[in-house]
Amino acid sequence: MNPVPLWPFTLYAIAVIIVAAVMVGASYMLGQRHRDSDMEEPYESGILATGSARMRFDIKFYMIAMFFIIFDLESVFIFAWSVSLFENGWPGYIGMAVFISVLLAMLVYLWRIGALEWGPRKRKTAALGER
Numbered sequence: 001m002n003p004v005p006l007w008p009f010t011l012y013a014i015a016v017i018i019v020a021a022v023m024v025g026a027s028y029m030l031g032q033r034h035r036d037s038d039m040e041e042p043y044e045s046g047i048l049a050t051g052s053a054r055m056r057f058d059i060k061f062y063m064i065a066m067f068f069i070i071f072d073l074e075s076v077f078i079f080a081w082s083v084s085l086f087e088n089g090w091p092g093y094i095g096m097a098v099f100i101s102v103l104l105a106m107l108v109y110l111w112r113i114g115a116l117e118w119g120p121r122k123r124k125t126a127a128l129g130e131r
Contacts, residue, residue: 063115074103 081088081096088095110116 060118067110067115071103071107074099 077099078096081092085092
């Protein structure tokens with residue numbers, strides 16, 4: 001068994017470090033050096049910032065974002081399954097049916113507990129006769 005020589009990897013790592021250092025150094029040397037008051041202001045999509053950046057947002061923003069990421073990731077699994085549909089056969093079909101049914105059950109659960117509601121919470125009455 002011959003050991004693998006490490007000199008190509010070492011040479012490559014040194015070359016990467018040199019190229020990165022040259023790029024950072026060149027941008028520092030060739031870059032503009034003016035300081036305007038407008039350069040210090042934050043600028044987001046053509047809208048000037050107002051107020052503090054430390055605003056508190058309602059947790060529903062984060063919950064909806066988390067639900068979107070979870071369901072979006074699941075759509076990647078479904079797409080990968082659809083590409084290999086004929087290779088997987090019936091066992092793959094049954095597995096994906098179970099997977100989609102769990103997703104639907106999770107969506108119904110989130111809907112029932114009110115995690116997807118944006119409006120003000122409705123108060124539930126204590127008895128059926130009250131209105």
